[in-house]
Amino acid sequence: MSAAISQICISDEEKEILQEIMNIAFGKAAADLAEMINIFVELSVPSINMLPTTDLPGYIKSEMLGYNTISIVEQNFWGKFKGSALLVFPAGAGKELITMFECDGESSFATESMDILERETLMEIGNILIGACVGKITELLGDFVTYSPPKVVIENRSNEIIPKNLFNPEYSAIAMKTVFCFKDRDINGFLFLLTSHESFAWLKGSLVTFMEQYE
Amino acid sequence: MSKKILIVDDSPISRKMLKSCIPKDNGYEFFEAGDGHAGLEAFKEICPHITFMDLTMPVMDGAQALEEIKKLDKDAVVIVSTADIQVKSIEKVLGLGALLVVKKPPTKESVQDALNKAIEVLG
Numbered sequence: 001m002s003a004a005i006s007q008i009c010i011s012d013e014e015k016e017i018l019q020e021i022m023n024i025a026f027g028k029a030a031a032d033l034a035e036m037i038n039i040f041v042e043l044s045v046p047s048i049n050m051l052p053t054t055d056l057p058g059y060i061k062s063e064m065l066g067y068n069t070i071s072i073v074e075q076n077f078w079g080k081f082k083g084s085a086l087l088v089f090p091a092g093a094g095k096e097l098i099t100m101f102e103c104d105g106e107s108s109f110a111t112e113s114m115d116i117l118e119r120e121t122l123m124e125i126g127n128i129l130i131g132a133c134v135g136k137i138t139e140l141l142g143d144f145v146t147y148s149p150p151k152v153v154i155e156n157r158s159n160e161i162i163p164k165n166l167f168n169p170e171y172s173a174i175a176m177k178t179v180f181c182f183k184d185r186d187i188n189g190f191l192f193l194l195t196s197h198e199s200f201a202w203l204k205g206s207l208v209t210f211m212e213q214y215e
Numbered sequence: 216m217s218k219k220i221l222i223v224d225d226s227p228i229s230r231k232m233l234k235s236c237i238p239k240d241n242g243y244e245f246f247e248a249g250d251g252h253a254g255l256e257a258f259k260e261i262c263p264h265i266t267f268m269d270l271t272m273p274v275m276d277g278a279q280a281l282e283e284i285k286k287l288d289k290d291a292v293v294i295v296s297t298a299d300i301q302v303k304s305i306e307k308v309l310g311l312g313a314l315l316v317v318k319k320p321p322t323k324e325s326v327q328d329a330l331n332k333a334i335e336v337l338g
Contacts, residue, residue, distance in 0.1 A: 013228070019226065020228045023226065023229075024319045024320055026298070028300065034301040034302065035302070040301065211232075214231060215235065
């Protein structure tokens with residue numbers, strides 16, 4: 001076991017608590033998105049994996065089998081809980097999702113080029129989902145975070161070329177993954193949350209505190 | 216007579232959280248299942264008075280399990296306990312015959328309110 005992974009070992013029970021907290025957070029994120037735009041989001045059971053960030057490109061690739069070209073929206077967050085959220089979409093999802101932001105069939109971005117539109121749509125969806133999700137996790141665990149603006153870090157590129165330096169090497173990582181299925185649009189989005197080493201001790205303690213109310 | 220409560224949820228932690236919100240001194244008898252299909256089988260075997268049902272589960276999701284339970288017993292008292300708080304999801308399960316929806320994470324108050332309503336319906 002590498003040093004990075006050994007530092008972020010958690011017990012099965014802690015993993016289950018974190019998984020349930022993620023489940024609640026992803027539910028909140030889906031509800032927020034559904035409220036803002038008229039879409040129904042089908043949720044999947046979240047999964048948690050421990051891995052060094054250098055392994056993330058391969059991990060994302062393996063989780064995105066069937067999607068050769070992808071886009072990634074990244075948003076960082078800071079608090080006691082510190083890390084990065086990555087929302088990964090198959091290529092073309094942005095174009096498909098653009099219509100959700102149109103009112104009465106009128107594009108509200110009529111003067112924008114399609115590339116800009118697609119990028120802005122992905123960033124807006126990322127902002128809503130990541131903000132609601134991370135916000136709920138930190139609320140349940142008694143923290144408060146601030147966010148960087150979302151940015152599209154990979155745009156319609158082959159998943160073979162996700163650069164290893166995209167991910168902060170300090171964020172040897174709990175990869176929390178869920179699949180958002182935008183049911184009426186036949187689009188899947190994959191959300192990964194990566195946390196830093198320094199968040200980890202806090203996270204473990206917070207999980208214990210969270211469960212104390214249920215003892 | 217003690218009431219039988221079936222908790223269907225794929226997360227053991229979630230089942231524990233829900234159970235801890237139910238008063239201990241009311242003589243409830245608890246049964247648990249880890250997915251919708253297991254929940255349906257448990258329902259047939261146990262005939263619980265009250266079923267708490269999660270929605271997002273592997274094998275068979277909670278909405279499907281609820282639908283099947285209602286086919287077996289249209290008067291079955293099923294309380295949906297879920298993190299999926301989208302309006303459409305809530306409308307769907309209420310349409311399928313769920314008594315009400317308790318949002319996760321559960322609280323003693325939200326679970327007690329749900330139980331009070333269930334007991335009222337059971338008569």
